[in-house]
Amino acid sequence: MDIFRVLSRGASLKKSKDYRADFTVPEKKSGEKSKQEIKKDEILNLQLDKELDFFNSKQHKIIRDIEQAKENGDKSDDEESEEHFKREVKITTKEQAIELRKQFGSKVTGHDIPLPIGSFEDLISRFKLSKVLLENLIKNGFSEPTPIQSESIPSSLFKRDIIACAPTGSGKTLAFLIPMIQNIIDSRNNNEDEVQLRGLIVTPTKELAQQINGQINKLIENLNIKSGYLNKSLASKFRNDNNKIKNSKFDIIVTTPLRLIDLIQNTKSLDLSKVENLIFDEADTLFQTDFLSQTDEILSHLTNPKLLKNIYSATITSHVEELANNIMKDPIRIIIGLKEAANANIEQKIIYCGDEHGKLVAIRNIIKNGEFKPPVIIFLQSIERSKALYNELLYDGLNIDVINAEKTQKQREDIIKNFKNGNLWCLITTDILARGIDFKGINLVINYDVPNSSQSYVHRIGRTGRAGKNGKAITFYTKEDTDVIKNVINVMRASDQLDGMPEWMRDETSLSKLSKDRKRELKKQQVKRKRISTVPRHISKHQHAINPKNGGSGKKKKA
Numbered sequence: 001m002d003i004f005r006v007l008s009r010g011a012s013l014k015k016s017k018d019y020r021a022d023f024t025v026p027e028k029k030s031g032e033k034s035k036q037e038i039k040k041d042e043i044l045n046l047q048l049d050k051e052l053d054f055f056n057s058k059q060h061k062i063i064r065d066i067e068q069a070k071e072n073g074d075k076s077d078d079e080e081s082e083e084h085f086k087r088e089v090k091i092t093t094k095e096q097a098i099e100l101r102k103q104f105g106s107k108v109t110g111h112d113i114p115l116p117i118g119s120f121e122d123l124i125s126r127f128k129l130s131k132v133l134l135e136n137l138i139k140n141g142f143s144e145p146t147p148i149q150s151e152s153i154p155s156s157l158f159k160r161d162i163i164a165c166a167p168t169g170s171g172k173t174l175a176f177l178i179p180m181i182q183n184i185i186d187s188r189n190n191n192e193d194e195v196q197l198r199g200l201i202v203t204p205t206k207e208l209a210q211q212i213n214g215q216i217n218k219l220i221e222n223l224n225i226k227s228g229y230l231n232k233s234l235a236s237k238f239r240n241d242n243n244k245i246k247n248s249k250f251d252i253i254v255t256t257p258l259r260l261i262d263l264i265q266n267t268k269s270l271d272l273s274k275v276e277n278l279i280f281d282e283a284d285t286l287f288q289t290d291f292l293s294q295t296d297e298i299l300s301h302l303t304n305p306k307l308l309k310n311i312y313s314a315t316i317t318s319h320v321e322e323l324a325n326n327i328m329k330d331p332i333r334i335i336i337g338l339k340e341a342a343n344a345n346i347e348q349k350i351i352y353c354g355d356e357h358g359k360l361v362a363i364r365n366i367i368k369n370g371e372f373k374p375p376v377i378i379f380l381q382s383i384e385r386s387k388a389l390y391n392e393l394l395y396d397g398l399n400i401d402v403i404n405a406e407k408t409q410k411q412r413e414d415i416i417k418n419f420k421n422g423n424l425w426c427l428i429t430t431d432i433l434a435r436g437i438d439f440k441g442i443n444l445v446i447n448y449d450v451p452n453s454s455q456s457y458v459h460r461i462g463r464t465g466r467a468g469k470n471g472k473a474i475t476f477y478t479k480e481d482t483d484v485i486k487n488v489i490n491v492m493r494a495s496d497q498l499d500g501m502p503e504w505m506r507d508e509t510s511l512s513k514l515s516k517d518r519k520r521e522l523k524k525q526q527v528k529r530k531r532i533s534t535v536p537r538h539i540s541k542h543q544h545a546i547n548p549k550n551g552g553s554g555k556k557k558k559a
């Protein structure tokens with residue numbers, strides 16, 4: 001059973017210690033329902049929707065829909081859907097735009113900025129948005145735009161380059177997908193329906209690329225648009241350049257940088273010269289020194305003069321903005337909320353644990369005191385440490401697994417599937433899952449090791465508190481973390497989360513600030529930590545030695 005889906009559809013929450021029993025689905029009544037009963041259910045669902053109005057932006061629409069559902073009890077589906085398309089444009093004046101931006105905390109700068117949209121229906125009248133696309137949005141539960149969508153979509157449809165920074169879990173993916181798909185529909189209409197690779201989305205991890213492609217597939221239903229995630233198998237089809245791939249061209253490709261570069265350098269089967277819309281998702285990673293040459297290489301193959309460039313992330317430093325400005329034409333800059341703050345729905349807490357042993361004690365305390373409410377994600381700084389913590393907690397009855405870059409793609413996919421459908425309660429991982437991954441309903445993120453930058457902290461804890469839901473993040477620190485923990489405290493301060501914290505933390509002046517050089521140093525190398533284990537070293541060494549996998553006899557020596 002997909003507990004997250006059940007939760008998001010308004011299942012009731014029981015107070016129970018057993019997490020599996022926390023989710024109950026309303027029972028189905030036997031027999032046919034009368035029309036009146038169905039209508040009553042609709043109204044109830046809409047009222048439930050209102051309570052679960054995560055983005056605070058659905059408010060008036062839902063209220064209006066409740067009223068309409070009450071009044072138009074017997075209208076046909078066709079009539080109702082036609083009415084949906086005829087709704088008046090909500091934002092038509094500069095004053096309304098200023099008001100909306102104030103309400104959303106949006107800062108939008110640049111030349112000739114278009115008005116934001118107040119509803120997805122605004123796009124029908126202003127941009128002739130495809131009705132099928134709007135239907136697909138509504139079918140998937142996206143009824144009102146989030147603040148970033150409200151600004152990005154019209155700017156992109158006006159064919160502008162965009163630098164966008166909005167909190168984790170605030171809907172950036174749809175913010176770039178909706179205009180990309182609409183632009184493809186428009187281009188295809190103007191070019192006698194010729195299929196060409198027009199949209200390219202570059203992300204730092206495979207998991208994220210796959211997730212975005214899944215999202216695209218939901219939006220392009222019945223649109224005759226084709227999207228592909230450039231995994232190993234698709235890349236090898238391109239490499240073989242057989243007719244199969246030629247005959248099934250793609251409108252959109254989602255990829256990681258290296259996979260794409262490998263393909264364009266070694267084959268001529270993927271032509272990037274017609275790409276009109278480029279997205280760098282988690283752009284600040286792609287503009288970091290490690291990725292920069294790859295990003296440059298990709299840009300050099302995108303030769304279409306009409307190319308639109310968009311960069312999106314929850315954290316964009318001024319350095320990244322500077323780099324982006326160099327490759328963009330007159331971009332519109334959209335910032336939602338505060339740049340370095342975490343999502344406001346996340347309660348943040350730090351715990352001093354003294355040393356490594358203290359961290360194990362702290363995590364077991366969290367389990368004992370009921371704070372450990374699954375689904376939970378635990379982040380550590382390295383593969384070794386993630387495996388060590390997994391071995392340590394394996395027998396604590398937590399239903400856990402570990403996911404890191406050592407696992408095969410298939411293993412990674414299976415673990416994620418199990419976590420999403422509720423078979424796993426807790427995922428132990430590294431920064432590989434820190435960005436972009438959208439697990440619905442994560443209750444708690446634990447930073448077992450302090451992340452090495454404020455950006456990494458914001459993204460890691462952003463796996464909870466998504467789509468308007470609340471979440472909690474706990475960060476452990478020890479005496480080794482005196483410097484890196486300052487990054488975390490600064491984000492907590494920017495997010496107004498220092499209430500109840502010791503005086504020295506709340507007082508900005510008592511925390512000597514980290515210099516830029518020191519921050520850079522910390523990002524490059526991880527804090528040196530002692531190994532994780534409650535088992536004394538001489539015993540674990542002995543266990544390792546007798547393990548048959550390591551050539552041992554498998555037998556314990558007699559005392």
Ligand SMILES: Nc1ncnc2c1ncn2[C@@H]1O[C@H](COP(=O)(O)OP(=O)(O)OP(=O)(O)O)[C@@H](O)[C@H]1O
Nearest residue numbers: 142144145146168169170171172173314436438467
């Ligand atoms: N307009 C909308 N109405 C309701 N839910 C939405 C809307 N837009 C997006 N969502 C949902 O919000 C969740 C978070 O969206 P998304 O993954 O795009 O966040 P993000 O801003 O890209 O986060 P991150 O910075 O972590 O990558 C998703 O589950 C998505 O389906």
